[in-house]
Amino acid sequence: xxxxxxxxxxxxxxxxxxxxxxxxxxxxxxxxxxxxxxxxxxxxxxxxxxxxxxxxxxxxxxxxxxxxxxxxxxxxxxxxxxxxxxxxxxxxxxxxxxxxxxxxxxxxxxxxxxxxxxxxxxxxxxxxxxxxxxxxxxxxxxxxxxxxxxxxxxxxxxxxxxxxxxxxxxxxxxxxxxxxxxxxxxxxxxxxxxxxxxxxxxxxxxxxxxxxxxxxxxxxxxxxxxxxxxxxxxxxxxxxxxxxxxxxxxxxxxxxxxxxxxxxxxxxxxxxxxxxxxxxxxxxxxxxxxxxxxxxxxxxxxxxxxxxxxxxxxxxxxxxxxxxxxxxx
Amino acid sequence: xxxxxxxxxxxxxxxxxxxxxxxxxxxxxxxxxxxxxxxxxxxxxxxxxxxxxxxxxxxxxxxxxxxxxxxxxxxxxxxxxxxxxxxxxxxxxxxxxxxxxxxxxxxxxxxxxxxxxxxxxxxxxxxxxxxxxxxxxxxxxxxxxxxxxxxxxxxxxxxxxxxxxxxxxxxxxxxxxxxxxxxxxxxxxxxxxxxxxxxxxxxxxxxxxxxxxxxxxxxxxxxxxxxxxxxxxxxxxxxxxxxxxxxxxxxxxxxxxxxxxxxxxxxxxxxxxxxxxxxxxxxxxxxxxxxxxxxxxxxxxxxxxxxxxxxxxxxxxxxxxxxxxxxxx
Numbered sequence: 001x002x003x004x005x006x007x008x009x010x011x012x013x014x015x016x017x018x019x020x021x022x023x024x025x026x027x028x029x030x031x032x033x034x035x036x037x038x039x040x041x042x043x044x045x046x047x048x049x050x051x052x053x054x055x056x057x058x059x060x061x062x063x064x065x066x067x068x069x070x071x072x073x074x075x076x077x078x079x080x081x082x083x084x085x086x087x088x089x090x091x092x093x094x095x096x097x098x099x100x101x102x103x104x105x106x107x108x109x110x111x112x113x114x115x116x117x118x119x120x121x122x123x124x125x126x127x128x129x130x131x132x133x134x135x136x137x138x139x140x141x142x143x144x145x146x147x148x149x150x151x152x153x154x155x156x157x158x159x160x161x162x163x164x165x166x167x168x169x170x171x172x173x174x175x176x177x178x179x180x181x182x183x184x185x186x187x188x189x190x191x192x193x194x195x196x197x198x199x200x201x202x203x204x205x206x207x208x209x210x211x212x213x214x215x216x217x218x219x220x221x222x223x224x225x226x227x228x229x230x231x232x233x234x235x236x237x238x239x240x241x242x243x244x245x246x247x248x249x250x251x252x253x254x255x256x257x258x259x260x261x262x263x264x265x266x267x268x269x270x271x272x273x274x275x276x277x278x279x280x281x282x283x284x285x286x287x288x289x290x291x292x293x294x295x296x297x298x299x300x301x302x303x304x305x306x307x308x309x310x311x312x313x314x315x316x317x318x319x320x321x322x323x324x325x326x327x328x329x
Numbered sequence: 330x331x332x333x334x335x336x337x338x339x340x341x342x343x344x345x346x347x348x349x350x351x352x353x354x355x356x357x358x359x360x361x362x363x364x365x366x367x368x369x370x371x372x373x374x375x376x377x378x379x380x381x382x383x384x385x386x387x388x389x390x391x392x393x394x395x396x397x398x399x400x401x402x403x404x405x406x407x408x409x410x411x412x413x414x415x416x417x418x419x420x421x422x423x424x425x426x427x428x429x430x431x432x433x434x435x436x437x438x439x440x441x442x443x444x445x446x447x448x449x450x451x452x453x454x455x456x457x458x459x460x461x462x463x464x465x466x467x468x469x470x471x472x473x474x475x476x477x478x479x480x481x482x483x484x485x486x487x488x489x490x491x492x493x494x495x496x497x498x499x500x501x502x503x504x505x506x507x508x509x510x511x512x513x514x515x516x517x518x519x520x521x522x523x524x525x526x527x528x529x530x531x532x533x534x535x536x537x538x539x540x541x542x543x544x545x546x547x548x549x550x551x552x553x554x555x556x557x558x559x560x561x562x563x564x565x566x567x568x569x570x571x572x573x574x575x576x577x578x579x580x581x582x583x584x585x586x587x588x589x590x591x592x593x594x595x596x597x598x599x600x601x602x603x604x605x606x607x608x609x610x611x612x613x614x615x616x617x618x619x620x621x622x623x624x625x626x627x628x629x630x631x632x633x634x635x636x637x638x639x640x641x642x643x644x645x646x647x648x649x650x651x652x653x654x655x656x657x658x
Contacts, residue, residue, distance in 0.1 A: 002517040002534075002628050004557045004594045014557075015593040018600030022584075022616040058592035078593075188331040205331075228333045228343075255351075260589035262625045263387035264344040264407075265333045271347030287351040290653075291620070296591045297628065299331050324619075326655060 001197045002297075008194045012055055012077060019062060023323040026066045033083065035090035036062045037072045040321070047098040047161040047170045048072070050091050051154060052114075053105050054079040056193070057214060060151060060293045063324030069158035070103075070322075078193055078296070079215045081109035087117035091125065099124035099167035103154055103174065105146030106131040126167055128153060128174035132183040132304065134242045135211025135219045147214050148256040148293040148304045149181035152316075155325065159318035173315075177306065182239040185219070185258065185302030186231055187212040191295045210234060214258070214295045228265070232272040235303045240280065245307055247281035252316065254304040257291040261301050266290065273303050286316055292324070330526045331626075337524045341384055341406060348391060352652040355395045362412065364419035365391045366401045369650070376427040376490040376499050377401070379420050380483060381443075382434050383408040385522070386543060389480060389622045392653030398487035399432075399651070407522055407625070408544045410438035416446035420454065428453035428496035432483055432503065434475030435460040455496055457482060457503035461512040461633065463571045464540030464548045476543050477585040477622040477633045478510035481645075484654065488647035502644075506635065511568040514548070514587065514631030515560055516541040520624045539563060543587070543624045557594070561601040564632045569609065574636055576610035581645065583633040586620040590630050595619065602632050615645055621653070 005011045012034075020029035020036070027036050035052070051061040052074030061073035072090035074082035091100045100121065104114045106129045118125050132149030157174045165173065187209040190199035200216035203209060208226070211219025226234075245251060255270045257263075266289050274284050285308065293302070306312070319328030334340045341363075349358035349365070356365050364381070380390040381403030390402035400423040403411035420429045429450065433443045435458045447454055461478030486503045494502065516538040519528035529545035532538060537555070540548025555563075574580060584599045586592075595618050603613050614637065622631070635641070648657030 002554070004515075004517065004560055004590065004598060004630065006557045006597070011593065011597065014600050015596045018596035018598070018603065018618075021603050021613075022596065022599050022618050055593060056591065058596075063592070186333075188333065225331070228335045231333055259591055260626055260628070261333070262385065262588055262623065263392070263620075264340065264384060264625075267347035267351065267387075268335070268340065268344040269333060269347070270351050271343050274347065274350050284350075289347075289351050291592075294591065296593075297589055299589070299626065301333065 001192055001194065003194055005194060011194060012075065016075065026321065026323055030089065030093065033086040033089050035072050035074045035086055036065050037090065037093055038065050040067045042096060044096055045098045046096055047165065047167050048091065048094040048096055048100045049103060049154065049158055049161055050087065050094065050100055051103040052082045052087060053110055054081060056296045057294050059324035064151065064154055064322045066322035067329060068162045068318055068320035069154055069325065078195065081113045084113045084116040084120060087114055088120050091117065091121055095123050101167060101170050102127040104129050105150050106143050107145065108142060124167060126171040128171060128178065130178050132178065132181045134182045134238050135184050145213050147183045147185065148254060148302045149183045151292050152181055152252065152254065152304065152306050153177045155320060156312055156315045159315035177312065180307040181304060182242040183302050183304040184235045184238050185212050185300060186210050186235065187258065187298050187300035189260065189299040190216055191259065191298035193296065212300060214293060216295060216298065228268050229272055232269055232276060236273055236276040239303060239305050243305060243307055245282045248283065250283050250285045250308045251277065252286040252306040252308055253284045254288040256293050256302045256304060258298040258300040258302065259291060259294040260297045260299040266301055269301055269303065285313065330521055330523065332523055334523060340523060341404065345404065355650065355652055359418065359422065362415040362418050364401050364403045364415055365394050366419065366422055367394050369396045371425060373425055374427045375425055376494065376496050377420065377423040377425055377429045378432060378483065378487055378490055379416065379423065379429055380432040381405065381411045381416060382439050383410060385625045386623050388653035393480065393483055393651045395651035396658060397491045397647055397649035398483055398654065407524065410442045413442045413445040413449060416443055417449050420446065420450055424452045430496060430499050431456040433458050434479050435472050436474065437471060453496060455500040457500060457507065459507050461507065461510045463511045463567050464513050474542050476512045476514065477583060477631045478512045480621050481510055481581065481583065481633065481635050482506045484649060485641055485644045488644035506641065509636040510633060511571040512631050512633040513564045513567050514541050514629060515539050515564065516587065516627050516629035518589065518628040519545055520588065520627035522625065541629060543622060545624060545627065557597050558601055561598055561605060565602055565605040568632060568634050572634060572636055574611045577612065579612050579614045579637045580606065581615040581635040581637055582613045583617040585622050585631045585633060587627040587629040587631065588620060588623040589626050589628040595630055598630055598632065614642065
């Protein structure tokens, strides 16, 4: 296993210690139980945004805590849901009179634990389930998975909360963004979870996994490796069939690297995806390219599109100051 | 070869097209010859900073063009120096009455081509050679290689130029930063150059390359894979022996991912490196963790330390607005 670690058991704690030191101007790290918390003062009555999930997807969610985005993030062990006590402690720590909004990727463990946390919590709270992965059909038994669109929900709702939106308004906005967002990914290699010590799944040298999940879940099909244009066409068709944007629609285009894919390839995907939607009369007005919702060392990428209205554009552009997304401040 | 590309020949152009579209608010892309140029207006008389080098190290240098940093960057083919005509065209395009400062990583091809460009150039110009890689001895025949410390030179000198420093002042400052900066890297895997189609070098499953260059050049030794603590101790000793920081010295600590290394591992290295220098009484006052000077899909990382004075801290903190480094604006 090619990893720079000291041991499987110590990895998360040591890594979070480093994260907390590197970004001590923005966040603080609560050790028992684990959560990362925004350091900057916030207005009384502001809705507190709390997210979390298994580690191994960094910068999601810890790198997105700060002004204009999350108030706290709960990191679980790698690819393992955080526990309800983490969520409750984080929520109580950042609740500021405006209630708590949980932003949860739609995975069974996360959903269950955030539900339990909600039941344990004394303050007003709501939950947004993110389910942007169109590799699964809408009527799939457990619903669609939450993947790279989660960042977009967190950014837009985070800006609204910062500007004083109520808990009900934040929840409604988050659901609107989630419904306007679709993603699909492709893997060229598996990731390797340190505790397992070997790749999660096998792909031959000439194969790729289309529609892969961010933990290496199987997707739509294991296929022969295709050109970048063919990959983008398949993913973009799936997204486009789901969102059905009208001519003139403004969108955000997010190319997300899964961990081991060079920036050159991500920008090539951006170029091809931008062309795809331009030919459909859809206008890409905002972009985000880079490693944001990763799957450890997986080679591959996902494409996410959000149909934007003027309010969402304004909230996307609003100041944000986190470890891994920062502008306007 | 596990790459999302259309073809080896079209990759660079397609990728730069995507980069230019994704960041059209910050930069423009000149096609013939290739260079990326800052879009924002700049003060008359401002020194123009021009860098460049082989592609495959993104975001270095194209992602660092913009307010407070580079005025232009010339991307060569992958791991291949840009040509003098690119450098001359870029320099002439951004020269604004203050002269041109070339920031050049110390590789034979880059050095030669920037020299030729300088001879072809009509305006006042100077060159800073970055040579921060301490894996090679100071008296090595071609000098030390320029690696991840290049970003630090570009950021600090970029801020000075933005604030009105003269060409001579920028050159002197850049050399001061270069002399105060030391880096060393380790690879767990080779990168794969698309045109070659296979890994540049071989490492067994239990081996790592200590002191690796950013094109996969051999380093100090091919060694048995070690723990993160052992890796950091070796690299930090080499850096510390070179810089010899005094007790109380303030430093910038930069952990740079080479392409395929998860953020969790980079932050673990940060934690261990921060501890190393803390035990020596050295104070880490600024940090940068992420993929900045990459080597395509290489797994591994480098550690860079810069000894800071108050002027450098102020210039590091000054506003920067590029595709991949942004704060204060």
